[in-house]
């Protein structure tokens with residue numbers, strides 16, 4: 001039988017001058033970039049948290065603490081591949097990914113196909129399993145004023161496992177046989 005686990009990730013970074021804007025593993029031309037210890041890729045951080053959540057492996061801060069000097073300037077694609085390796089060791093693979101970037105500017109719809117391709121390549125999965133959307137907030141809140149960007153990501157992981165009936169006599173859903 002196949003077991004499925006859903007995960008949800010959320011992340012926020014401040015927009016500042018003098019930084020490259022990296023989103024979904026892609027550099028997007030813009031006058032500002034996101035602030036952070038790594039490349040501050042808000043979408044990939046939300047994706048990493050979603051994978052860790054679905055696999056029951058905690059969160060990004062536990063695996064990549066900002067106090068650790070070795071992650072200074074680390075590429076979020078590297079963080080993503082490391083986290084996916086952990087999930088794969090536990091038998092999980094990605095069924096599908098659905099992410100949303102919340103930003104007033106720049107216009108991201110031109111860049112989301114490249115992000116989709118970069119994520120699929122980093123994870124070694126078909127592009128059809130990855131969806132990336134972008135959204136504005138009509139000028140409302142910190143994303144609307146351009147103070148920062150946010151991202152949400154949902155992930156479904158799947159793994160093959162033995163039906164429990166063979167070991168315990170219980171039904172796969174955990175109920176006892178009548």
Ligand SMILES: [Zn+2]
Nearest residue numbers: 011040042045
């Ligand atoms: Zn982050």
